[in-house]
Amino acid sequence: MRFSIAGGTRLSGTVRVSGAKNSVLKLMAMSLMANDQCVIRNVPRISDVETMKGVIEELGATVNWSGDTMMVTPPERLGTEAPEELVRGMRASIQVMGPLLAKVGEVHIVQPGGCSIGHRPIDFHLKGFRAMGAEVEERYGYVRARANRLKGATIYLDFPSVGATENLMAAGALAEGTTVICNAAREPEIVDQQNFLNLMGAKVRGAGTGQVIVEGVKELGGADYTVIPDRIEAGTMMVAAVITGGHVTVQDVEPEHLGFLIAKLREMGAGVEVSHNRIDCFADQPITGTTVRSMPYPGFATDLQPNIAALASTAVGCSVLIETIYSNRFHYLEEMRKMGAKVIIEQSTAVIKGVEKLTGASVTAPDLRGGAALVLCAMAADGNSIVDGVELIDRGYEEFERKLSGLGARITRIE
Ligand code: EPZ
Numbered sequence: 001m002r003f004s005i006a007g008g009t010r011l012s013g014t015v016r017v018s019g020a021k022n023s024v025l026k027l028m029a030m031s032l033m034a035n036d037q038c039v040i041r042n043v044p045r046i047s048d049v050e051t052m053k054g055v056i057e058e059l060g061a062t063v064n065w066s067g068d069t070m071m072v073t074p075p076e077r078l079g080t081e082a083p084e085e086l087v088r089g090m091r092a093s094i095q096v097m098g099p100l101l102a103k104v105g106e107v108h109i110v111q112p113g114g115c116s117i118g119h120r121p122i123d124f125h126l127k128g129f130r131a132m133g134a135e136v137e138e139r140y141g142y143v144r145a146r147a148n149r150l151k152g153a154t155i156y157l158d159f160p161s162v163g164a165t166e167n168l169m170a171a172g173a174l175a176e177g178t179t180v181i182c183n184a185a186r187e188p189e190i191v192d193q194q195n196f197l198n199l200m201g202a203k204v205r206g207a208g209t210g211q212v213i214v215e216g217v218k219e220l221g222g223a224d225y226t227v228i229p230d231r232i233e234a235g236t237m238m239v240a241a242v243i244t245g246g247h248v249t250v251q252d253v254e255p256e257h258l259g260f261l262i263a264k265l266r267e268m269g270a271g272v273e274v275s276h277n278r279i280d281c282f283a284d285q286p287i288t289g290t291t292v293r294s295m296p297y298p299g300f301a302t303d304l305q306p307n308i309a310a311l312a313s314t315a316v317g318c319s320v321l322i323e324t325i326y327s328n329r330f331h332y333l334e335e336m337r338k339m340g341a342k343v344i345i346e347q348s349t350a351v352i353k354g355v356e357k358l359t360g361a362s363v364t365a366p367d368l369r370g371g372a373a374l375v376l377c378a379m380a381a382d383g384n385s386i387v388d389g390v391e392l393i394d395r396g397y398e399e400f401e402r403k404l405s406g407l408g409a410r411i412t413r414i415e
Helices: 021-031 047-058 084-089 091-104 123-131 162-173 188-199 231-243 255-267 302-312 331-338 368-380 390-394 400-406
Strands: 002-006 012-016 038-041 062-066 069-073 106-110 135-139 142-146 154-156 178-182 203-205 211-215 224-226 247-251 271-275 278-282 291-293 318-322 342-346 349-353 362-364 384-388 410-414
Touching (some): 002 368, 002 390, 012 400, 021 038, 021 069, 021 091, 021 162, 021 188, 021 231, 047 062, 047 069, 047 084, 047 091, 084 091, 084 106, 091 106, 091 142, 123 142, 123 154, 123 162, 162 188, 162 211, 231 247, 231 255, 231 302, 231 368, 255 271, 255 278, 302 318, 302 331, 302 368, 331 342, 331 362, 368 400, 368 410
Parallel strands (some): 038 224, 154 178, 362 384
Antiparallel strands (some): 038 069, 106 142, 135 142, 203 211, 342 349
16 A cells, blocks of 8 residues: 655644554553453554454454444453464564463463564563563463462563563552562653553552552453543654644644654744644744654654654754664665655664755655655655555554645545
8 A cells, every 4th residue: 555645735734633552552451451341532543453452352352442432341261372463463462461461370472573673572571570470481482471470579671661661560450469660661651551550440650750669459440541642643743744844733632742852843943832732833944953862751752753854854954863762763764865865874873964855756664653754755845756555654643644634735545
């Protein structure tokens, strides 16, 4: 599947942000631990959510998804074998490990491999489960973990990993005693998970700080919960406004989750006006180059690094992007070169010399966020572009082309 994009339109208007992919996937996995039905609201229609729906259905859950509301009813007895094909297709499937281990005492899952953005092991997750008393075997590319009842433990993460923090919070929720996760990730999605778990009857505190404390309880009930807005989608729409020289209001957003991007865009010369649940973004003067170092939250999100690269490609002067989270997140820059971007890549650093105008070209999305950045470039470029590999963009952006068309972009999907 591909997008055909005619560049050169200034975007204008209002766009509503959907629910956060990187939160809802985890809440769906957490729902497996409940004894009653969980209702999750503001669920985006994206293919990663379809995949997680498949994963939890294979484990026995009944899922009803209507509009943006999803109801998850766990079965009497959950399965322990995570479906291999789906897990291979989406790394976030490993987030069922903590819930299964805590609820049924066993999980068998294929090791997720590296992916197009680099090496992504799960050693922190497994180290944490072991510290909680689980027996973890890694053989022939699979992981089997077992525990009669997990025991609370103090776990130090070598890096504030989002997924490990979430998996261990889930595991701790039904463990015996208290689990302390030190050097925990501080992302807003972790806070969302804490709020969801606590509605289910868990006792979690500290999310959003470097130390999360989970006092285990015996059982968890259902919850009715609304997912936070997707800050990465919001950020993409903000950059779309600026890169096309337009003026866009991004609605139903949580500005506090985007402090790093708001500051960076202002530094580059963009106009950004913030009110309680909306952000206005516009370009009324030349955009200048910058330096961006991706970091764990509240630092600059690695998932928005490709968006800033797109903006830097037509900014005045040079920009330096330093990627500190992933080993190989610059594939999309090779594609941007086809559109005339001037890029030098040296290991985890990219130097981008802004050009006056990109030119339309035929490019291929190498991954979700890189694909979105190529769409941004195509909208700003002279002439027509084809962006291939739209399936990857569909993993994380709900109705991307409909939302962009609503702002005036000339973008169509070619099946
Ligand atoms: C989450 O991935 C997001 N995915 C990613 O978004 C995001 O880029 C990432 O957090 C960082 O913000 C979901 O939430 C589904 P990590 P996650 O564990 O949890 C290393 C997107 O496009 N590490 O914080 O997998 C790891 O290799 C996706 O929406 C280990 O070494 O990220 C990486 O270098 C892409 N061992 C770093 O830590 C481990 O056991 C951060 O990974 C775990 C992680």
